[in-house]
Amino acid sequence: MICGLRTMQRFAAGQGVDILFRMPALQEAIISIKDKNNGKYHRILEAAVMVFAQQGFYQSTISQIAREAGVADGTIYLYFKNKDDILLQFFTYKTKQVFDLFREEVAKADNAVEKLRNLIRRHLEEFQRDKNMAIVYQAETHQNSRSAEPQIREMSKMYLDIVSEIVEQGQADGSMRKDLYLSLVKRFILGAVDETINNWLHSGGKYDLTSMVDPLIDLFIRGIGNNRADHS
Amino acid sequence: MICGLRTMQRFAAGQGVDILFRMPALQEAIISIKDKNNGKYHRILEAAVMVFAQQGFYQSTISQIAREAGVADGTIYLYFKNKDDILLQFFTYKTKQVFDLFREEVAKADNAVEKLRNLIRRHLEEFQRDKNMAIVYQAETHQNSRSAEPQIREMSKMYLDIVSEIVEQGQADGSMRKDLYLSLVKRFILGAVDETINNWLHSGGKYDLTSMVDPLIDLFIRGIGNNRADHS
Amino acid sequence: MICGLRTMQRFAAGQGVDILFRMPALQEAIISIKDKNNGKYHRILEAAVMVFAQQGFYQSTISQIAREAGVADGTIYLYFKNKDDILLQFFTYKTKQVFDLFREEVAKADNAVEKLRNLIRRHLEEFQRDKNMAIVYQAETHQNSRSAEPQIREMSKMYLDIVSEIVEQGQADGSMRKDLYLSLVKRFILGAVDETINNWLHSGGKYDLTSMVDPLIDLFIRGIGNNRADHS
Amino acid sequence: MICGLRTMQRFAAGQGVDILFRMPALQEAIISIKDKNNGKYHRILEAAVMVFAQQGFYQSTISQIAREAGVADGTIYLYFKNKDDILLQFFTYKTKQVFDLFREEVAKADNAVEKLRNLIRRHLEEFQRDKNMAIVYQAETHQNSRSAEPQIREMSKMYLDIVSEIVEQGQADGSMRKDLYLSLVKRFILGAVDETINNWLHSGGKYDLTSMVDPLIDLFIRGIGNNRADHS
DNA sequence: CATGAATGAGCCTTCATTCAT
DNA sequence: AATGAATGAAGGCTCATTCAT
Numbered sequence: 001m002i003c004g005l006r007t008m009q010r011f012a013a014g015q016g017v018d019i020l021f022r023m024p025a026l027q028e029a030i031i032s033i034k035d036k037n038n039g040k041y042h043r044i045l046e047a048a049v050m051v052f053a054q055q056g057f058y059q060s061t062i063s064q065i066a067r068e069a070g071v072a073d074g075t076i077y078l079y080f081k082n083k084d085d086i087l088l089q090f091f092t093y094k095t096k097q098v099f100d101l102f103r104e105e106v107a108k109a110d111n112a113v114e115k116l117r118n119l120i121r122r123h124l125e126e127f128q129r130d131k132n133m134a135i136v137y138q139a140e141t142h143q144n145s146r147s148a149e150p151q152i153r154e155m156s157k158m159y160l161d162i163v164s165e166i167v168e169q170g171q172a173d174g175s176m177r178k179d180l181y182l183s184l185v186k187r188f189i190l191g192a193v194d195e196t197i198n199n200w201l202h203s204g205g206k207y208d209l210t211s212m213v214d215p216l217i218d219l220f221i222r223g224i225g226n227n228r229a230d231h232s
Numbered sequence: 233m234i235c236g237l238r239t240m241q242r243f244a245a246g247q248g249v250d251i252l253f254r255m256p257a258l259q260e261a262i263i264s265i266k267d268k269n270n271g272k273y274h275r276i277l278e279a280a281v282m283v284f285a286q287q288g289f290y291q292s293t294i295s296q297i298a299r300e301a302g303v304a305d306g307t308i309y310l311y312f313k314n315k316d317d318i319l320l321q322f323f324t325y326k327t328k329q330v331f332d333l334f335r336e337e338v339a340k341a342d343n344a345v346e347k348l349r350n351l352i353r354r355h356l357e358e359f360q361r362d363k364n365m366a367i368v369y370q371a372e373t374h375q376n377s378r379s380a381e382p383q384i385r386e387m388s389k390m391y392l393d394i395v396s397e398i399v400e401q402g403q404a405d406g407s408m409r410k411d412l413y414l415s416l417v418k419r420f421i422l423g424a425v426d427e428t429i430n431n432w433l434h435s436g437g438k439y440d441l442t443s444m445v446d447p448l449i450d451l452f453i454r455g456i457g458n459n460r461a462d463h464s
Numbered sequence: 465m466i467c468g469l470r471t472m473q474r475f476a477a478g479q480g481v482d483i484l485f486r487m488p489a490l491q492e493a494i495i496s497i498k499d500k501n502n503g504k505y506h507r508i509l510e511a512a513v514m515v516f517a518q519q520g521f522y523q524s525t526i527s528q529i530a531r532e533a534g535v536a537d538g539t540i541y542l543y544f545k546n547k548d549d550i551l552l553q554f555f556t557y558k559t560k561q562v563f564d565l566f567r568e569e570v571a572k573a574d575n576a577v578e579k580l581r582n583l584i585r586r587h588l589e590e591f592q593r594d595k596n597m598a599i600v601y602q603a604e605t606h607q608n609s610r611s612a613e614p615q616i617r618e619m620s621k622m623y624l625d626i627v628s629e630i631v632e633q634g635q636a637d638g639s640m641r642k643d644l645y646l647s648l649v650k651r652f653i654l655g656a657v658d659e660t661i662n663n664w665l666h667s668g669g670k671y672d673l674t675s676m677v678d679p680l681i682d683l684f685i686r687g688i689g690n691n692r693a694d695h696s
Numbered sequence: 697m698i699c700g701l702r703t704m705q706r707f708a709a710g711q712g713v714d715i716l717f718r719m720p721a722l723q724e725a726i727i728s729i730k731d732k733n734n735g736k737y738h739r740i741l742e743a744a745v746m747v748f749a750q751q752g753f754y755q756s757t758i759s760q761i762a763r764e765a766g767v768a769d770g771t772i773y774l775y776f777k778n779k780d781d782i783l784l785q786f787f788t789y790k791t792k793q794v795f796d797l798f799r800e801e802v803a804k805a806d807n808a809v810e811k812l813r814n815l816i817r818r819h820l821e822e823f824q825r826d827k828n829m830a831i832v833y834q835a836e837t838h839q840n841s842r843s844a845e846p847q848i849r850e851m852s853k854m855y856l857d858i859v860s861e862i863v864e865q866g867q868a869d870g871s872m873r874k875d876l877y878l879s880l881v882k883r884f885i886l887g888a889v890d891e892t893i894n895n896w897l898h899s900g901g902k903y904d905l906t907s908m909v910d911p912l913i914d915l916f917i918r919g920i921g922n923n924r925a926d927h928s
Numbered sequence: 929c930a931t932g933a934a935t936g937a938g939c940c941t942t943c944a945t946t947c948a949t
Numbered sequence: 950a951a952t953g954a955a956t957g958a959a960g961g962c963t964c965a966t967t968c969a970t
Contacts (some may be wrong), residue, residue: 059290188424315966541946585891665840
C-alpha cells in the first residue's frame with residue numbers, strides 16, 4: 001500500500017510501539033503489518049539480538065546479522081537507520097515489551113510480597129525463555145557511553161519504579177519495614193536479581209533459573225541475619 | 233632486546249603481581265623495575281583505563297591511549313601483547329590489587345557482620361576513589377564473549393569466595409541464618425553492591441558512595457520484611 | 465508490455481527528437497504520446513535536471529529524482545535506460561531543443577553582427593529562464609570522461625557551427641575581419657559567453673543576464689584595444 | 697623529527713604553502729621535508745590528479761589513487777583528511793603554485809598588452825605542460841555544489857584580479873579603451889582562454905597550445921570587427 | 929628501548945538496478 | 950504501466966599491528 005516500509009520503520013521507532021501496548025485492540029493489526037514481507041523486521045531484530053549475544057555489539061557485523069536473518073546486507077537499512085538503531089529498537093521494542101509484561105504480572109497479586117514474587121518470577125522466566133535478550137540486556141545496561149543510553153536508562157527506571165511501588169505498598173500494609181532507604185532498596189533488589197541472572201548466563205544456563213525465586217524473596221524479606229536469635 | 237620486556241610482561245601477567253603483595257620485601261625491587269622507563273607500564277595502563285572508561289573498550293583506540301600516556305603507539309606493544317592484553321592486565325594487575333586489599337580489610341574485623349561491613353566499605357571506597365576503574369570493571373564484568381573472560385571470572389570468583397567465607401563464619405558463630413543457599417547469597421550481596429555502584433556512576437558520582445555502607449549492611453542482615461517475630 | 469516503452473525510449477533517444485523539431489507536422493502527435501502517463505517522461509527529466517543542478521550528477525540519486533518527479537524509483541527505468549541515460553536525454557532532447565531555437569533566432573536577423581547579437585541574447589535569455597539547465601549544461605560540458613560525452617560534443621559543435629556560419633557571413637559582407645583564425649574565433653565567443661553565464665550562476669543569478677548582450681557584442685567586435693584608427 | 701606527517705599536512709593545508717611562495721628562502725627547506733618519506737605527499741597528489749583527470753573525481757577511488765601512487769590505501773589518510781581534501785589540496789597547493797607563476801610572468805613585461813600576452817602564454821604553457829592539472833582544473837571550476845568550492849572560487853578570483861590589474865593599467869596608459877565593463881572584460885578573457893584550453897583537451901592535445909597566444913591576444917585587442925579596414 | 933609512518937584487512941553504509949506484485 | 954522492497958557490489962575510511970630507523 002501507501003504505507004511503505006520506511007514509513008513502518010519510523011512508526012516502529014516512534015510511537016508505534018507505544019500504541020502496540022497501550023491499545024491492545026490495534027496490536028494484531030500492526031503485527032500483521034510487520035509480519036508482511038515475511039516478517040523481516042522481526043527476523044532482523046531477532047537475528048541481531050542473537051548475534052549481539054554471541055559476540056557483543058561491537059564485534060558483530062551487519063553481514064552476520066543479515067546472514068542470520070536471511071536477508072541481504074542492504075535490506076537491514078530499510079528497517080533500521082544504522083547499526084546503533086538496531087540496539088535502540090531492541091530496547092524500545094523488544095525489552096520494553098517484556099517489561100510491560102512485568103507490570104501485568106504485578107497486578108495479578110494482592111499483597112506486596114506476592115507482587116514482588118510474581119515480578120521476579122516473571123523476570124527470571126522471561127530472561128530464561130529468551131537467553132539472547134538476557135545476555136544483551138545484561139551487557140548493554142552496564143555500559144556507559146552508548147548511543148542508546150537514554151533509552152536504556154529509561155528502561156531500567158521503569159523496572160525500578162515497579163519495585164518502588166511494591167515496596168511502598170508493602171510499607172503501607174505493614175508487611176515491610178518503614179525505615180527503608182527506598183532508592184537503595186530498589187537497586188538492592190534489581191542488583192541481586194541481575195546478578196542472579198548474570199551468574200546463570202555465565203554458568204551456561206544449565207540450571208532452572210526460576211528455582212531461584214523463592215530463595216531470593218526469602219533473602220529480600222528476611223535478610224541473612226539470624227534475627228530470631230536476638231530474642232532467644 | 234625485546235626478550236627482556238616480553239619476559240617482564242608475562243611476569244606481571246602471571247604470578248608476579250601476587251608476589252608483589254604477598255611478599256612486601258620484594259615489592260620495592262619489582263616496582264623499581266617497572267618504574268624504569270618513567271613508569272611507562274603504569275602510565276599506559278592508567279591511561280588505558282581512563283580511555284576505556286570514557287569511551288568503552290571497543291571505541292577506544294591505541295592512539296588515544298598512547299596520546300594519553302604520552303608515548304608512541306608502538307611503545308604500547310612493548311608492554312602489552314595487544315589491545316585485549318591491556319584489558320587483561322587491568323584485571324590481573326589493577327583490579328586484583330584492589331581485591332587483595334579487600335582481603336586485608338576483612339582480616340581486620342572479628343565477627344562476620346563487621347567483616348562484611350569492612351569489605352563493602354572498602355569496596356565502595358576504592359571504587360569511589362578510582363572512578364575509571366569502577367566504570368571499566370562494571371562494564372567488562374557484565375560482558376560475555378570477551379577475550380579476557382577467564383581472568384574476569386576468576387576475579388569475580390575471588391570476591392565471591394571472600395563473601396562465602398564471611399557468611400560461613402557468620403553461620404558458625406550464630407550471627408547468620410543457617411538455612412541459606414550460599415551460592416545465591418554471595419551473588420545476592422555482590423549484585424546489590426554492584427548495582428549500588430552502578431547507580432552512583434550513572435548519577436555522575438555526585439553523592440558519597442560510602443554513605444551507603446550501613447544501609448546496605450542493614451538490608452543484607454535484616455531484609456526488608458517487617459519481621460514482627462523480632463518483637464513477639 | 466515492456467517492449468512498448470523500451471521502443472519509445474530508444475525512439476526518443478535516437479532520431480525521434482530530431483524529427484520532433486524538423487517535422488513540425490508530427491510534433492504534436494509525438495508530444496501527445498509523451499504526454500500520456502501524466503507526462504511522466506518530461507516530469508522525470510525536469511526533476512532530474514533540477515536535482516542534478518542542485519547536487520551534481522554523481523551526488524544525485526535515483527530516489528531523489530523519483531521523489532521530485534512524484535513517481536516510484538522503478539518507474540524511471542521505464543523511461544530511461546539507466547542514470548547516465550537521463551543525462552544523455554537531457555542533451556539530446558532538452559538542450560538540443562534550446563539550441564534549435566538559437567538557429568531560428570539567427571535566421572531572423574539580416575547582417576552578421578545582428579545574427580550574433582540575436583544568438584547571444586537568446587542564449588542568455590534561455591539559460592536565464594531555465595537556470596537548472598544552465599547549471600547542468602555548464603558542469604557537464606566541462607567534464608571529460610563522461611558516458612554522455614559524444615552527445616555533449618555534438619551539442620557544442622552545433623553551437624560552434626552556428627557561430628562559424630555567422631562569422632563567415634560577416635567576413636563575406638565585409639563586416640568582419642578576414643584574417644581570423646575561424647576555429648579559434650568560435651571558441652573565443654563561446655568561451656566568453658559561457659564564462660559570463662558561469663559567473664552569473666555563481667553570483668546566485670542576482671542580476672539580469674541579458675543586460676550583458678550589448679557589452680559582449682561590443683567586446684567581440686571592437687576588442688578591448690584603443691584602436692585609434694576608428695577616429696582617424 | 698618532532699615534525700610528524702600529520703603536522704606537515706596541516707602545515708601544507710594552512711599557511712605553509714603561502715610561506716612557500718612568499719619566502720623563497722624557506723622554499724627548499726620545506727620541500728625537503730616533503731620529499732622525505734619518498735615524497736609521498738607529492739606522489740599521492742600527483743597520482744590523484746592523474747586519476748581524477750582520467751575518470752573524474754567521483755568515479756575515482758581511493759584505491760586507484762593509492763595504487764597509482766604506490767602506497768597503501770590507508771597511507772593516503774596520513775596526508776589527506778579525506779577524499780575531498782585531496783581536491784582541496786590540489787587547489788590550495790598545486791594550482792595556486794601555477795597561478796603565482798602567472799603573477800611573476802606578468803611582472804616581467806612593461807606595457808599592458810605584453811603583460812596580457814605573457815600571462816596567457818604562461819597559462820597555456822603550464823596547462824599544456826601538465827595536462828592532468830588542466831583537465832581537473834577545467835572540470836572542477838565549472839562544477840557547483842563542491843565541497844572545495846570556496847577554495848576554487850578564490851582561485852578563479854586570483855586570476856581575474858590579475859587580468860583586472862592589467863586592463864586597468866592598459867586603460868591608464870592609453871593602450872586600452874576606457875569604456876569597458878571591467879568585470880565583464882576579465883571574464884570575457886578568462887572564458888576565451890578557458891575554452892581554448894578546453895578545446896585543446898577535448899581534441900586530445902594534438903596541436904601546440906601556445907601557438908594560440910598571438911591569435912588570442914589579437915582577438916582580445918582588436919576584436920573580430922573589420923574596424924581599421926573601414927578607414928585604411 | 930622508543931618511535932610513528934606505513935600497512936591493509938575489514939566494516940558500515942549507499943545506491944543503481946531488478947522484479948514480483 | 951507502476952510500484953517500491955530487495956539486492957549486493959562497491960567504496961570511503963578506521964585502526965590494530967608491524968618494523969625500519
